[in-house]
Amino acid sequence: MRGYGSTLGLYQSGSGVLYRVPLWLKAVVSLACAVVVIAWRSPATSALALVLTLGALTVGAHRSPARVLQMLLPALPVLGILAVYQGVTQGWQQAAAVVGGIAACLLAARAVTLTTPLQDLLDGVAHLARPFRRVGADPERFALALSIMLRSIPYLAGLFVDVRDAARARGLERSPRIVVTPLVVGAVAYAHRTGEALAARGLGDDDATDDPPVRRAPDGD
């Protein structure tokens, strides 16, 4: 299994002002970017947001514009489909506004995850989720779930590439079933392994109770 953590959605160590900006400020600016491109939807607004986020990552995280644009590659198929759909149904100006806006939001969000260590992100989410304690929720567990989700996205993207390559190697790339079946099986196995790894470390256990874990019996070894 290849590692795709460095190309999609996760922290990469580095220098630059964005690494020193507090998480809350980065989150607020990222959110503001989304609000602006939705509230003032136009090609000009989206273009401006795109230029600003590109500039922020280039200057603030010391990434070349080419590397920043590469961050959008995984989203390109979806953005392409959306652009065509919007272009045909709403016109090409609207398509540019929507797709450009989404791309800007993705880069703004990426600026947060790229420059914030996952544990700091977890702390932030746990802090944000504290009020939910009143209704019985565990903020730490909430943060853990989010971090596992963030971790899983690049893993599954990598798994997809591996499965597709394996299908190509056997000349079976035209069959969606050949790709989808092992992808689903791999995803379930990954979920099981992750759950077991967390359980083995006592992470995600309920602090308040000591309920026995419910585990399937293994294969026998």
Place this chain on the structure above:
Amino acid sequence: MIEFRGAGVRTDDGRTLLHPLTLTLAEHRVSVIGANGSGKSTLLRLVNGLLVPSEGSVAVHGRDTRSEGHAVRRSVGFVFTDPLSQLVMPTGREDVELSLRSRKLPAAERRRQGEAVLRRFGVDHLADRSIYDLSGGERQILALAVVLAVEPRILVADEPTTLLDLRNDARVRALIAGLDQQVVFTTHNLDFALESDRTLVVDDGRVVFDGPPTEAVVRYRGIAAAASASGADGT
């Protein structure tokens, strides 16, 4: 101290993975050897409550793995054969810090302790590298560091050297040998088993020998030879 009190494991369809077992493990180093599918891993998983017995019970330092599983898992670290099954964060630093989250420390203190753990195991220079960019040996040492970060009283390791080359096998064995904790491990490496104080031989879900490692290895070789001969005979 680990106590098996008639602990056995059956699958939902009634297949027996581990026959009821009663024994106490108090030695500093305990090895478990046996063929693939013999029940070694099942036995190990009972120790930290990853698996609860279908019958009987298992207690670790007096705590029942069924009724006090949470407390048991916090005092028993578990190392998987494949470190990629163990490491759930993108980098070693983040994974060590994830382990330390259970201590509910302030972020700065958690970071400091994480750094200290990585230094202690000599993997601080790998802390920010993707776990996928590390060698098998580096990953396994990192996996050990991740588990030992919270200083469990017992370490359980399921074939921790199986995927390693000779050099990394020696590194991991030396690291385990230097631990203060009680260690229970499964292995196919009989030299590694000989380094323990007590060895269990598991065959077909039963502990068929329990005693000194040298005698256990002789017994296991006999079982393997008999199985091989019966396989050759087609029986």
